[in-house]
Amino acid sequence: MSEKNTVPKESLFSPKNRKLITDPIGTSNPITVQVLGVCSVLAVTVQLRASLVLAIAVVAVMGFANVIISLLRHGIPPRIRIIVQLTVIASLVILVDQILKAFVYDVSRQLSVFVGLIITNCIIMGRLEAFALQNKVWPSFLDGIGNAAGYGSILLLVAAVRELLGSGTLMGYQMIPNFMYNFGYVDNGLMILPPMALITVGVIIWVHRHRDKALVDVS
């Protein structure tokens, strides 16, 4: 892909660039197709609010990390590229962590260690390695945003299911009307436990592959 500099200048939102954003949300979704970054999906999806904040944080970190690494791509010695990538991600994560602590303190406490663990999120390193190191700044930015959005969309989906069925709320607002509880409806305690996140992700993967047969790997 590096010989792209011979190609005439393409528009900012050419079909190719648009695919960089739409692909990771659909057919090459980092969670449901590549099955990366599942750990945080299991941990923070009990409530929609926390997941939303984490999703935004990941979008920010990934977009900027991809841009920075793409800018530096000719200057990074290949032997120490992993260290450089880690440093860039870690500085961004610290930045995000400080912002969260300053503006949404309770959510930041709820996310606790998982903001810090964005550093170890395999999706981010993976995209830096696979994309930003070989591509120009703008496509790298789109790729980062796209992958983070793909990750975030699954995060939000799982969190919505878990919060609705597990606590009867969404974003902290009660969703299941009181008369249901009077009829004997009870919130599902299993939804709050981590196994249910795994099962929910599993079901999403199942449905995704059922609808898109190209994803089914025949072995």
Added chain:
Amino acid sequence: MKALINLVEKVKPNFEKGGRFEKLHRSFEAFETFLYVKGDVTRSGSHIRDAIDMKRTMVHVIIALIPPLLFGIWNVGFQHYRATGEEVAFMDQVLFGLIHVLPIIIVSYASGLAIEFIFASARDHEVNEGFLVSGMLIPLVIPVTTPLWMVAVATIFAVIIGKEVFGGTGMNILNPALLARAFLFFAYPSYLSGEVWIETTLQEGQQLVDGFSGATALAVMAAGEGAMPSDFNMFFGFIPGSIGETSTFAILLGAIVLIATGIGSFRIMASVFLGGLAMGLILNLFAVNDFMAMPAYRHLIMGGFAFGAVYMATDPVSASQTGVGKYIYGVLIGVITVLIRVVNPAYPEGMMLAILFMNVFAPLIDHYVVESRVKKRMKRMQKIRLQTQA
């Protein structure tokens, strides 16, 4: 009988290719084979067809489930009237039990079979008979007070996540009936622990007797207070508990049916009991609290131990397949059950978790048993080869 066959043959064309209800032909097939062995003939090669297929196997298990079911129905009534202190006739007790148990069974079958039929139509495979047994096991391992909608949710969850995800009957790694119970246990804990084992909704003019306690023997032991039922009551099942699990005696009757027909594995049943007994005896040696000091044999007649050993652990799909593997699998179930009961105060009953846990390990056990066999044979072969060369 003849009329029934004629009826089946008459409506059959409607469900075949080009018929009006072509989409439903899998459902029709299920009902047809439920009534009669299909008239299909093997067309290629020579095969021996055994009379016993999955449907007959499952029917045998259902027959074996009749003693605990009947006893459970009566016990529901018996426990209720014991709680209210009323003296009623035997048939009234049975009637009370029927009114409360039948809806659970119907809901369990209806919700589970609905899912089975939907998946069978969507994937175009035969409706499998596996649920015939699971649908009966689920009501027997839950308390009679479980709300019906919870039974339905748990059953649907167990059939989809426990079975259909893996490809249907015969592919599941976990026992679906136990998965349904585990789902209820973790999703709605307050409905599956504590004093939920006896139906105590009171009508006008009724009241609970003084000093009434609905705690199970396991809960009594775990809490270290309250009166333990006598061994006689525990063995014959005149105690509170899940619908079908209380009477070890009735379960052993079922076990005889399973072993005599060769459906249930004797090795698994025996080794689960042995494992539980052995672990109980080992704990007796330490005996730092009452539960550990309790005679080991009591573990076998308390709670769901016998039911799990006879009906759950022997599930041919999720258990170990190899002979030696079955012993290892069974003994470990017994050991882990007693360990969970005694050592972990959060879970008074360990049978469910122990079996699910060992279900996961069953393929690993089988793998190593087969490996060791292969190694032994290789050695023997090499010996023979060396001898013939010499």
